[in-house]
Amino acid sequence: MARRRLPAVLAAFALVAGIAVASPALADPIDDRRKAAEQRAAANAKAQADAEAAMEGLDANLQATASRLLDLQAQIPAAQAKLDEAKAALEKAQREAALIAARLVDAQEQQVTLSAKIQTDTDEAAKMRAAIGQMAREAYRGGGEVSGVSVILDAQSTEDFVQKYGLVSTALRTQAQVLDALKAAEASNRNAQARLDAVEERIAELKAEADQKVVEADQARESAADAKASLDALVAEQQAQQASLESQKSALAAALAQMDAEAKAIENELRAAIDAQRARDAAAGKPQPAPGPVGGGLFGNPTSISPMYVTSEYGMRLHPTLGYVRLHAGIDLRTYCNTKVYAGRAGTVTWAKTRFGFGNQVMIDSGFVNGNAVSASYNHLTSFAVATGQRVERGQLIGYSGNTGTSAACHLHFEVYVNGATTNPRPLLGL
DSSP states (O other): OEEEEEGGGGGGTTGGGOOOOSOOOTTSOHHHHHHHHHHHHHHHHHHHHHHHHHTTTSOHHHHHHHHHHHHHHHHHHHHHHHHHHHHHHHHHHHHHHHHHHHHHHHHHHHHHHHHHHHHHHHHHHHHHHHHHHHHHHHHHHTTSOOOHHHHHHHOSSHHHHHHHHHHHHHHHHHHHHHHHHHHHHHHHHHHHHHHHHHHHHHHHHHHHHHHHHHHHHHHHHHHHHHHHHHHHHHHHHHHHHHHHHHHTHHHHHHHHHHHHHHHHHHHHHHHHHHHHHHHHHHHTTOOOOOOOOOOSOOSOOOSSSSSOOEEEOSEEEEOTTTOOEEEEOSEEEOOOTTOEEEOSSOEEEEEEEEETTTEEEEEEEEEEETTEEEEEEEEEESEESSOTTOEEOTTOEEEEOBOOSSOSSSBEEEEEEETTEEEOHHHHTTO
C-alpha cells in the first residue's frame, strides 16, 4: 500500500516516462554503446521493481498502462543498441564493398595494360622474326655463309676488302642485335603473361568477394530496417501509453485522494480508540506512562516463508512513470496466493473487513508497550480466519494472503502503527 505525501508532484505526471532514443554518437565504439544499453536496461529493471510496489493504490487500468510503459522503457535501450549494431554492420559491409570495388577496378586496369603490352611485344617479336628470316634468305641467295676468309679471298683490292668486311661485320652485328631483342621481347612477354594470369585470378577472387559483400550488405540493410521498425513501434507505443496515462490524470488524482482519505480514516479510528483506552485506564486509576522508546523484535514472522523475505521497504518513493511521490507506509513480505498469514503479536482484532485500497484487512490491537499504543494491519488478504473483537495469540492463523484491493501481486503488506501513526516495521520484525 502506498500513501501520497507530496501531491504537488502530480504536476510532473508522465514527464519522467520519456527516455532518449536518439542514436549514440557514431564515434562511440559499439561495445561502449552496448554496455551503456545494458546499464540503462538494468536501471529500467530496478525502476520496474520499484514501480510495481508504488503502483499499489491505482486501479487496474492505470496499473496495466503504467506497467506496460515501464516494460517499453526497458525494451527501448536494447532495441536502440540493436539498431546501432545493425547500422554499424551495414556501414562496415558498405566500406568493405567499396574497397573491394576499388581493388577490382585497379586489377581490371592492370589487365588491360598487361594485355596491351603483351600484344605490342607479340607484334614486335613477329617483326623481328620476319627480319631474321629475311636476313637468312638474303644470305642464302648470296651464296650461303659469309665468313672473314671468303671476304679476304674474294677481295679484289685492299679497299674492296675493307668495304666488304665492314658490310659483313655490320650484318652480323645487326643479326645479333635482332636476336637479342627477340629474346628480350619473348622474356618480357612471358613475364607479362604470368602477371596477367595472376591479375586475372585476382579479378575472379575479387568478383567473388564483391558478390559476397553484396549479400552481406543486403542482409545488414534488412537487419537495420527490421531493427528500426521494431524501435519505431516501441517508441510509438510508448507515446501512446504516455498519452493514455495523461488522459487518466484526473482519475489518478481522484484515486490518490481516496487512498489518502482511507488512510487518514484508519489513523483517526485508531487514535480515537487509543484516546478512549487511555481515558478508561486513567479512570480506573491505572494511567499509561508517558511514551518511551519501542524496542525491536516485537513481532514474529507473519508469513509462512521462513526466513522472512522483504520485497519492498517502508519509505517515500517516486513512481517512475506517473511522477508522484508517495509513502509506502508498510513493508511488503513475500507470500504466495492463498498462503497462511499469522498474527505477529498477540492482541485483539480491531476489525477484519474490506477497506479501499487495502483490500481485506485485519487490524490487531496489541495494547500498550512502554506507554505506546501498538497495532498492526495485515493487508490484501484473500480471506479471513478471525473476526472483529476476537482475541488472538502470536503465531495464530488470521487469514490467507492474496491480491485484493489495489495490489499489484499476491503478497502481504504489513503495517505497524505506534500511537496511531505508521512506523517502519523492519526493526520491529527483528530484521
